Amino acid sequence: MTRTKQGAILSILAISLAVAGEPEPQWPQYRGIDASGVDNRRPAPVSWNIETKQNIRWTNGIPGLAHSSPIIWGDRLYVTTAVTTKTAELKVGLYGEIKPVEDERDPHHWNLLAFDRASGKVIWETNALTSVPRVKRHTKSSPCNSTPATDGKHIVAIFGSEGLFCFDLTGKLLWKKDLGPMDSGYYAVPSAQWGFASSPVIHDGKVIVLCDVQKGSFVAAYDVADGKELWRTDRRDVPTWSSPTVVEADGTVQIVVNGWHYSGGYDFLTGTNLWRLDGGGDIPVPTPIFAHGLIYLTSAHGKFRPMRAILPSARGDITPDEVGDNTKVIPWAHARQGNYMQTPIAVGDSVYGCLDIGLLTCFDATTGKIRYSERLSTTGEGFTSSPVSDGKNLFFASELGNVYVVPATGTFSVITTNRLEETCMATPALVDGTLYYRTRSKIVAIGAK
Secondary structure: OOHHHHHHHHHHHHHHOOOOOOOOOEEOOOOOHHHOOEOOOOOOOOOOEOOOOEOEEEEEEOOOOOOOOOEEEOOEEEEEEEEOOOOOOOOOOOOOOOOEOOOOOOOEEEEEEEEEOOOOOEEEEEEEEEEOOOOOOEOOOOOOOOOOEEOOOEEEEEOHHHOEEEEEOOOOEEEEEOOOOOOOEOOOOOOOEOOOOOOOEEEOOEEEEEEOOOOOOEEEEEEOOOOOEEEEEEOOOOOOOOOOEEEEEOOEEEEEEOOOOOEEEEEOOOOOEEEEEOOOOOEOOOOOEEEOOEEEEEOEOOOOEOEEEEOOOOOEEOOOOOOOOOOOOOOEEEOEOOOOOOOOEEEOOEEEEEOOOOEEEEEEOOOOOEEEEEEOOOOOOOOOOOOEEOOOEEEEEOOOOEEEEEEOOOOOOOOEEEEOOOOOOOOOEEEOOEEEEEOOOEEEEEOOO
């Protein structure tokens, strides 16, 4: 379906719902609609206090260890987790340990939960699978990193090596797929298993998955109704932790993926590779985003951490002579100004990228000119959770649970710093001015009461 047709359908839907109110709130996948990270319908609070309940709508506990983000459709919030009888180890912070956790051989229960979005009450919880994990995880990772996705009828979730699962909105399992062992880790030390993290995307009746692992990498499309494989394209790249992004431009729909040797675009209908970009950081984590008619790609580790803007009309091998070079299809690029863990965000005429040490860089979205590069924090805390925005401000959560609020004006300042009172690795959902953060043991809904 073209963006024009989708726009027409959404317009008709909006008119038909006008009497009853606004269309259903949606944050249907990792980072919301189109992975943009933005919902600008209502402003979110810039300050809150969990102890005094200031601007805290509700909190509710969630068992297990998982870094998957909440997703939202209408009056329901959905989230996945992995539960064991033991308290799972989690080590946050800035450190260079590559060894995986060695002692998690107990059965894990991979569950999907539905919460009432207004009250935080658990509506239902369903178990997808109980088994011993097939692959180990990093000490900062979890057995359940991938964020689920929904189209308002189905919920799909990747539980790492345990497979791809599809449920209806009551939690009933409709189908499942074994994707094989998703061995994601450092390519230079294959024994360093770190845990799978790429999230699925649903678009026009198809589930898109990116599975970049040590052996047998691929990108594929499945029919959301029955799980039938529609196409599968092999990839030759190192393990990545990025999610695919659907880009509609120039009359085509493509799946854009991050990588080291094989960032690129794939035809949505056939899986044919449209363009390829080699080089950059060799541990690709951030998800591509699309704004201002440009695809923004970044990766880090090793010699380079580029931030690049790419035209969706690119075709063939577009690799420049040098990582920071501009070309006809790469309007701007910086070789050493990109992100490691966080997905960038485009708000207004700026693109913001934050390094894992809390160094926030603001770029002019169309020219790439750096407007500022400043530290959010000087305390040495790590940043893994990606930012979201209500169109006025940006919200950056550190691993220690400190949320830094920065104006989306192209001029740097920290308006306020708020505490979540727990570690936070997951990217929040944001709908109608309410932030939904997943911390170590709970969901916290932050919005004006």
